Amino acid sequence: MEVRGTVVVVLAMLMVASVDAKIYERCELAQKLEKAGLNSFKGYTVGDWLCMAHYESGFDTSFIDHNPDGSSEYGIFQLNSAWWCDNGVTPTLNLCYMDCRDLLNRHLLDDILCAKQVVSSQKGMDAWDSWKRHCSGHDLSEWLKGCEMRVKIHPVKTNS
Template sequence: MSFFETGFDTEAVDRRKDGTKDYGIFHINNGWWCKDEGTLSENLCSMSCADLLNTDIHDDILCVKRIVKDPQGMGTWKEWKKHCEKQDLREWVKGCNP
Protein backbone atom coordinates (compact mmCIF):
# COMPACT_ATOMS: atom_id res chain seq x y z
CA MET A 1 0.00 0.00 0.00
CA SER A 2 2.75 2.41 0.93
CA PHE A 3 4.53 1.79 -2.37
CA PHE A 4 1.43 2.82 -4.31
CA GLU A 5 0.53 5.74 -2.01
CA THR A 6 3.95 7.41 -1.75
CA GLY A 7 6.62 5.26 -3.39
CA PHE A 8 7.96 4.70 0.17
CA ASP A 9 8.67 8.46 0.51
CA THR A 10 8.73 9.30 4.23
CA GLU A 11 8.62 13.03 3.42
CA ALA A 12 5.53 12.90 1.19
CA VAL A 13 2.86 15.56 1.72
CA ASP A 14 -0.09 15.80 -0.64
CA ARG A 15 -3.07 18.12 -0.55
CA ARG A 16 -6.51 16.58 -1.10
CA LYS A 17 -9.42 18.17 -2.91
CA ASP A 18 -11.17 18.71 0.44
CA GLY A 19 -8.26 20.88 1.67
CA THR A 20 -6.78 18.31 4.05
CA LYS A 21 -3.31 16.85 3.60
CA ASP A 22 -1.86 13.34 3.64
CA TYR A 23 1.50 12.94 5.40
CA GLY A 24 4.42 10.56 5.31
CA ILE A 25 5.11 7.10 3.95
CA PHE A 26 1.56 5.91 4.69
CA HIS A 27 -0.28 9.10 3.64
CA ILE A 28 -1.93 9.68 7.00
CA ASN A 29 -4.58 12.39 6.80
CA ASN A 30 -4.52 15.51 8.99
CA GLY A 31 -8.30 15.79 9.06
CA TRP A 32 -8.62 12.72 11.24
CA TRP A 33 -5.35 11.19 12.37
CA CYS A 34 -2.68 13.82 13.04
CA LYS A 35 -2.51 17.51 13.89
CA ASP A 36 -0.79 20.24 11.94
CA GLU A 37 -0.94 24.00 12.24
CA GLY A 38 -4.01 25.69 10.85
CA THR A 39 -6.18 22.59 10.32
CA LEU A 40 -8.91 21.32 12.57
CA SER A 41 -8.31 17.64 13.26
CA GLU A 42 -9.76 14.85 15.31
CA ASN A 43 -6.09 13.85 15.90
CA LEU A 44 -7.12 10.28 16.63
CA CYS A 45 -3.48 9.13 16.66
CA SER A 46 -2.58 11.90 19.14
CA MET A 47 0.43 13.06 17.18
CA SER A 48 1.83 15.90 15.16
CA CYS A 49 1.73 15.42 11.38
CA ALA A 50 5.36 16.63 11.30
CA ASP A 51 6.30 13.46 13.20
CA LEU A 52 5.22 11.47 10.14
CA LEU A 53 7.84 13.10 7.91
CA ASN A 54 11.04 11.46 9.14
CA THR A 55 12.70 8.12 8.51
CA ASP A 56 11.74 6.73 11.94
CA ILE A 57 8.42 5.13 11.03
CA HIS A 58 7.69 3.46 14.38
CA ASP A 59 5.15 6.14 15.33
CA ASP A 60 3.70 6.03 11.80
CA ILE A 61 3.13 2.28 12.18
CA LEU A 62 1.39 2.80 15.53
CA CYS A 63 -0.96 5.27 13.85
CA VAL A 64 -1.62 2.88 10.95
CA LYS A 65 -2.51 0.18 13.47
CA ARG A 66 -5.02 2.60 15.00
CA ILE A 67 -6.46 3.46 11.58
CA VAL A 68 -7.04 -0.15 10.54
CA LYS A 69 -9.04 -0.76 13.72
CA ASP A 70 -11.72 1.59 12.37
CA PRO A 71 -14.59 0.17 10.28
CA GLN A 72 -12.97 1.14 6.96
CA GLY A 73 -9.78 -0.67 7.90
CA MET A 74 -7.30 -0.77 5.04
CA GLY A 75 -10.05 0.62 2.81
CA THR A 76 -9.09 4.01 4.23
CA TRP A 77 -6.42 4.09 1.52
CA LYS A 78 -7.71 4.26 -2.06
CA GLU A 79 -4.49 2.75 -3.41
CA TRP A 80 -5.03 -0.30 -1.17
CA LYS A 81 -8.41 -0.84 -2.78
CA LYS A 82 -7.01 -0.30 -6.26
CA HIS A 83 -3.77 -2.31 -6.09
CA CYS A 84 -3.80 -4.60 -3.04
CA GLU A 85 -7.24 -5.65 -1.88
CA LYS A 86 -8.02 -9.22 -2.93
CA GLN A 87 -4.59 -9.53 -4.58
CA ASP A 88 -1.80 -12.02 -3.98
CA LEU A 89 0.64 -9.92 -1.94
CA ARG A 90 3.24 -12.61 -1.22
CA GLU A 91 5.86 -10.88 -3.37
CA TRP A 92 5.77 -7.88 -0.99
CA VAL A 93 6.64 -9.97 2.09
CA LYS A 94 9.01 -12.44 0.43
CA GLY A 95 12.00 -12.97 2.71
CA CYS A 96 10.33 -11.49 5.78
CA ASN A 97 10.26 -13.51 8.96
CA PRO A 98 6.82 -14.26 10.41
Protein backbone atom coordinates in the same frame (compact mmCIF):
# COMPACT_ATOMS: atom_id res chain seq x y z
CA MET B 1 13.97 42.18 5.90
CA GLU B 2 11.53 40.34 8.18
CA VAL B 3 10.10 38.29 5.30
CA ARG B 4 13.60 37.24 4.21
CA GLY B 5 14.38 36.05 7.75
CA THR B 6 11.16 34.03 7.87
CA VAL B 7 11.98 32.41 4.51
CA VAL B 8 15.45 31.46 5.77
CA VAL B 9 13.98 29.88 8.93
CA VAL B 10 11.37 27.93 6.92
CA LEU B 11 14.03 26.70 4.46
CA ALA B 12 16.28 25.64 7.34
CA MET B 13 13.40 23.71 8.91
CA LEU B 14 12.65 21.97 5.60
CA MET B 15 16.31 21.02 5.18
CA VAL B 16 16.42 19.50 8.67
CA ALA B 17 13.20 17.55 7.97
CA SER B 18 14.50 16.28 4.64
CA VAL B 19 17.83 15.19 6.16
CA ASP B 20 15.94 12.92 8.56
CA ALA B 21 13.61 11.62 5.84
CA LYS B 22 14.13 8.30 4.08
CA ILE B 23 12.89 6.41 1.06
CA TYR B 24 12.89 2.80 2.24
CA GLU B 25 13.87 -0.18 0.15
CA ARG B 26 11.05 -2.74 -0.08
CA CYS B 27 12.74 -5.52 1.92
CA GLU B 28 14.10 -3.14 4.55
CA LEU B 29 10.60 -1.80 5.10
CA ALA B 30 9.13 -5.32 5.14
CA GLN B 31 11.48 -6.29 7.96
CA LYS B 32 10.64 -3.16 9.96
CA LEU B 33 6.90 -3.73 9.53
CA GLU B 34 7.19 -7.36 10.56
CA LYS B 35 9.32 -6.46 13.58
CA ALA B 36 6.68 -3.88 14.59
CA GLY B 37 4.01 -6.59 14.65
CA LEU B 38 2.10 -5.69 11.50
CA ASN B 39 2.18 -9.21 10.03
CA SER B 40 -1.34 -10.55 10.66
CA PHE B 41 -2.38 -7.39 12.55
CA LYS B 42 -6.18 -7.28 12.15
CA GLY B 43 -5.84 -9.99 9.50
CA TYR B 44 -3.52 -8.05 7.17
CA THR B 45 -0.09 -9.25 6.04
CA VAL B 46 3.17 -7.37 5.62
CA GLY B 47 2.38 -7.67 1.88
CA ASP B 48 -0.78 -5.61 2.41
CA TRP B 49 1.19 -2.91 4.23
CA LEU B 50 3.96 -2.85 1.62
CA CYS B 51 1.53 -2.67 -1.27
CA MET B 52 -0.42 0.15 0.36
CA ALA B 53 2.71 2.13 1.34
CA HIS B 54 4.13 1.74 -2.18
CA TYR B 55 1.02 3.18 -3.82
CA GLU B 56 0.53 5.85 -1.14
CA SER B 57 4.07 7.26 -0.86
CA GLY B 58 6.55 5.17 -2.82
CA PHE B 59 8.02 4.25 0.61
CA ASP B 60 9.01 7.92 1.07
CA THR B 61 8.69 9.09 4.68
CA SER B 62 8.75 12.77 3.65
CA PHE B 63 5.89 12.56 1.13
CA ILE B 64 3.05 15.08 1.59
CA ASP B 65 -0.06 15.15 -0.60
CA HIS B 66 -2.53 18.03 -0.54
CA ASN B 67 -6.23 17.31 -1.03
CA PRO B 68 -8.96 19.47 -2.63
CA ASP B 69 -10.76 19.70 0.75
CA GLY B 70 -7.75 21.51 2.26
CA SER B 71 -6.48 18.55 4.26
CA SER B 72 -3.10 16.96 3.61
CA GLU B 73 -1.72 13.45 3.94
CA TYR B 74 1.64 12.78 5.54
CA GLY B 75 4.42 10.24 5.54
CA ILE B 76 4.89 6.71 4.36
CA PHE B 77 1.25 5.73 5.06
CA GLN B 78 -0.24 9.10 4.00
CA LEU B 79 -2.16 9.78 7.21
CA ASN B 80 -4.75 12.51 6.78
CA SER B 81 -4.60 15.77 8.75
CA ALA B 82 -8.39 15.99 9.07
CA TRP B 83 -8.54 12.73 11.00
CA TRP B 84 -5.23 11.41 12.31
CA CYS B 85 -2.74 14.22 12.97
CA ASP B 86 -2.57 17.98 13.49
CA ASN B 87 -0.84 20.08 10.85
CA GLY B 88 -1.79 23.38 12.46
CA VAL B 89 -3.88 24.35 9.42
CA THR B 90 -6.67 21.83 8.85
CA PRO B 91 -9.46 21.39 11.41
CA THR B 92 -8.71 17.94 12.80
CA LEU B 93 -9.95 15.20 15.08
CA ASN B 94 -6.25 14.29 15.66
CA LEU B 95 -7.17 10.72 16.57
CA CYS B 96 -3.50 9.75 16.86
CA TYR B 97 -2.72 12.74 19.11
CA MET B 98 0.30 13.82 17.10
CA ASP B 99 1.79 16.58 14.99
CA CYS B 100 1.71 15.68 11.28
CA ARG B 101 5.37 16.74 10.92
CA ASP B 102 6.29 13.79 13.16
CA LEU B 103 5.24 11.50 10.31
CA LEU B 104 7.86 12.88 7.92
CA ASN B 105 11.04 11.34 9.32
CA ARG B 106 12.74 7.94 9.06
CA HIS B 107 11.48 6.87 12.48
CA LEU B 108 8.44 4.73 11.75
CA LEU B 109 7.14 3.81 15.20
CA ASP B 110 4.73 6.76 15.43
CA ASP B 111 3.58 6.17 11.82
CA ILE B 112 2.98 2.48 12.58
CA LEU B 113 1.10 3.17 15.82
CA CYS B 114 -1.18 5.63 14.03
CA ALA B 115 -1.67 3.29 11.04
CA LYS B 116 -2.68 0.55 13.49
CA GLN B 117 -5.37 2.91 14.78
CA VAL B 118 -6.59 3.52 11.24
CA VAL B 119 -6.77 -0.22 10.53
CA SER B 120 -8.53 -0.79 13.86
CA SER B 121 -11.33 1.53 12.75
CA GLN B 122 -14.44 0.23 10.97
CA LYS B 123 -12.92 0.58 7.51
CA GLY B 124 -9.75 -1.41 8.13
CA MET B 125 -7.37 -1.04 5.19
CA ASP B 126 -10.29 0.17 3.05
CA ALA B 127 -9.43 3.54 4.62
CA TRP B 128 -6.72 3.76 1.94
CA ASP B 129 -8.20 4.04 -1.58
CA SER B 130 -4.92 2.87 -3.09
CA TRP B 131 -5.10 -0.36 -1.06
CA LYS B 132 -8.66 -0.97 -2.31
CA ARG B 133 -7.62 -0.30 -5.95
CA HIS B 134 -4.24 -2.03 -6.10
CA CYS B 135 -3.90 -4.51 -3.23
CA SER B 136 -7.23 -5.86 -1.98
CA GLY B 137 -7.97 -9.31 -3.36
CA HIS B 138 -4.58 -9.64 -5.07
CA ASP B 139 -1.78 -12.11 -4.43
CA LEU B 140 0.59 -9.95 -2.40
CA SER B 141 3.33 -12.55 -1.94
CA GLU B 142 5.37 -10.81 -4.67
CA TRP B 143 5.90 -7.90 -2.28
CA LEU B 144 7.97 -10.20 -0.03
CA LYS B 145 9.93 -12.01 -2.77
CA GLY B 146 13.64 -11.93 -2.06
CA CYS B 147 13.21 -10.48 1.42
CA GLU B 148 14.68 -12.35 4.36
CA MET B 149 11.75 -12.53 6.74
CA ARG B 150 11.44 -14.37 10.00
CA VAL B 151 9.52 -17.54 9.29
CA LYS B 152 6.89 -18.43 11.84
CA ILE B 153 6.46 -22.16 12.06
CA HIS B 154 3.18 -23.37 13.48
CA PRO B 155 3.11 -27.00 14.59
CA VAL B 156 0.73 -29.21 12.66
CA LYS B 157 -2.14 -30.37 14.87
CA THR B 158 -2.82 -34.07 14.90
CA ASN B 159 -5.75 -35.99 16.30
CA SER B 160 -3.69 -38.28 18.54
